[in-house]
Amino acid sequence: MNDITTLAGPRVETTLKDWETDQEVRWCPGCGDYAILKAVQRTLPMIGADPANTVFVSGIGCSSRFPYYVESYGFHTIHGRAPAVATGVKLANPALDVWIVTGDGDGLSIGGNHTMHILRRNLDCQILLFNNEIYGLTKGQYSPTSREGTRSPSTPFGSVDHPAKPAAFALGSGARFIARAYDVAKQLPDVLKAAHAHKGAAFVEIFQNCIVYNKDVFGEFAEKKNADDGQLWLEHGKPMLFGNMKAGGTRGIALDRDALMLKVVDVVDGDWEAAGVLVHDVANRSLAHMLVEMPFGPFPMALGVLYDDPVISFEQSVVAQNEQLARNKTPDLQKLVSAGQTWTVTRDGPEL
């Protein structure tokens, strides 16, 4: 389905160790970021990434320290601006493999504008948004994804504003790839691989456990004991089943055709077809709209690749236009400065 996928460069053989730097990792002990870092370092060898050709760009926040710990090129920029810096990097050298690491505050609050526009333009890159629903580095203020009523140093009586939904925001911005996972999920490398295989902006929301300021806020689905009922792992062409997956899944997601909304149905004896369970189609944008809006609680958390339908990427279009317009033109600086209507001054005065 992803027929315009191309790798940035030739495949390079590496191991996890090759992607570790000599810098001491400074996240809090037990932070979910460690697991994400390992998952990324595990993924990079699998996809044959070349450290010399790989660039990690980040903004500001706990997640944004990420580039210091990956043995590749890395640019730790300023708060919210990683997508803008990454756009310049990729336009200047489209052969580079660009990863953006951001958080809920960095990517959706101060940098929300850039996140919107990089997705709209569809720059070829992977955007890993670590969502922990809190500001960690500034010591625990509520964030744009914090749930209503979140008590924090800046909202001691509970927050009153409605949270942003990262995946819905991404889809609304025009994203062509949306995936979800959580820090310790064993499927995370597969999700990252799919994101990397997508040519264009690939948006991955990774639920991350901030053990200091927002501990276990995703426990209702991320904890092992809740996984069966709380997690819906989506796979293209497979039915949307959850609940005791060892038994093939006891419940599924179906469409309530009268209400035009999703519903949870019971699956008896594995007969999901009889229960009307939907088959996931990553290229179905209408379905993607329903999945990103599917509320956790009445529904399980939709994880995996929610949407993947590539179109030509921004830098490809820019390069194509630049090349087309430059074709058959010889750059001649002397001619350029002499352009327009000119006249020559001689000893006898000016002449046209």
Place this chain on the structure above:
Amino acid sequence: MTSLVPKGNAPVVRSFSTLPGKVLRTSGNPIPNAVEYAMASATSTSTALLSRNETAPEAVVVRFAGDSGDGMQLTGGQFTLSTALAGNDLATFPDFPAEIRAPQGTLFGVSAFQINFGSSDITTAGDAPDILIAMNPAALKTNVNELKAGGLIIADTGEFNDRNLAKAKYEANPLEDDSLARWQVLAFDISALTLESVKPFGLGNKEALRCKNMWTLGLALWLFDRDRQPIVDWLHAKFAKAPEIAQANIAALNAGHAYGETAELAVPVKQLHLAPAPAPEGLYRTVTGAESISLGLVAGAQLASLPMFFGGYPITPASAILHHLSRLKEYGVTTFQAEDEIAAVASAIGASYAGSLGVTSSSGPGIALKGEAIGLAIMTELPLIIVNSQRGGPSTGLPTKTEQSDLYQAVYGRNGDAPMPVIAARSPADAFDCAIEACRIAIEYMTPVMLLTDGYIANAAEPWRVPDMASYAPFKAAFLDHVPEGGLKPYARDEKLARPWIKPGTPDLMHRIGGIEKEVNTGHINYAPANHQAMTELRRDKVLGIAKGLKQAVEIGAESGKLAVVGWGSTFGPIHQAVRRARRKGLDVAHIHIRHVWPLPENLGDLLKGYEQILVPEMNTGQLKTVLRDQYLVDAKPLNKISGQPFRIAEIEAAIEGMLG
């Protein structure tokens, strides 16, 4: 004296007084620098037009004023071209409202274009106009008081109806009473004459009236003995897809010209021929500041053998640079219209990081937004050019008016000790060399550089002797492409204290950079007190080191004396003229013009201390003055103008006389 404006198309011309104008002569000044000749010598513009003696004036100031929908900027632009082609030296000043289409006929909707041209060197758009072409009552009202006594008003009676008079807040028609007695008036129904001339082309009334500006241009071309052909060619090209519009405009142009030729203008009006200005031999063109900056940036990138990445966001008066560059893709230029000013500069930083020459451009409010990212470029020590086309501030301020009030912002306007070189262009033509210089410094010193221009330079046009590009020394950018002896140190220093430029994609040189304080040499995160002290001093010394080898010259006058007039940016023209005039009167005054605003040339302090007094004219409340006082403990006196208009020569001349009187 009363006279009535006759009905129909017969002209009425009234002359009121003998003309008081005086004609000052130029001294045949040698040209110090051929490339910058247009700014480098000067003459008086204090001439009166149409004086009864037979001496033709050396320079004339004409102002076209009309409704913002009347096409005055276009008219002015084409008149400028014809003036340049006639070999006159010239300077222009477009002055237009911030509103795109202000309500018709209103005082605040008036758009004006002033041009000063003549047979000797011109460096300012001129003080007071000799001729005012007023396309409606509002244009007359807002401009007439600046017209020289005895100057000529050309007015379109067709627009002086009750409705327009009321909009311009005239109680009576000024063409019909004595209120214009200080000037000569040439009033006739340009609207009707235009309609008549374009009749064969079957345009609607509204479209036909749009040709008024070309009719007026035709008359102006006749008045100054100009060739119409370049304008005809331009109209054909402009309206290639609508030949009937081109034909109508050409007919209007010819009709205006013919009107001047055949109408019996029983006036002191006669055809004027201004002899070409003496100029060095060579190929010439007209250039605006926005054009020459764009060309200079392209030239700078080419001299460095680098592709250029331009990240911009629309803002007046800086957008023209983005427009120009977006058409130059064959020169390795990628332009990116970002989602905001911050993304514009951040993308340019990203591009520089990846090995292009990153450039961004804006005006004051946008530069403010870029401030944090500029700090990142300082911290990560990447080349970056930031062009600031200054406008009146603070906040939104005066978007279409000129000011040079962003000097503090350029030199000081960032958090932390964040030193950054600042260069200021003096004129449209000078902006070309300044842009190249900015590129050179950015690359050789691995630093962001701010290039200051202003709304006046960006929009104004002047003749430019096309430079010989082979005469510019290349400054090829060098990238580190191997692990040096002793291991990779991304923050090692060369003799200029610049760090190596390492492109992602280079094998074996992977490293991380960012906005957190860097460790000396390694570039790793380091918060240690001694390290921060060392790195802050390194960043400071690197930028201060640029001053080595920069020698401040004196434009006119001796290297010591009673008074130095010190300027920067677009005040060059009026300061130069004023100093020249004062010196002709025998006053001991010199003109010093600063291009390198930061760091200042290393000899500037000693130079300034050789003068008894220092005067700093600026279109702000005294920003360079503060820097000079701070750096050299000299008693620099400010002369400030913050009206959104350039200095008049006379204003600076008066200040000089005041200090030396």
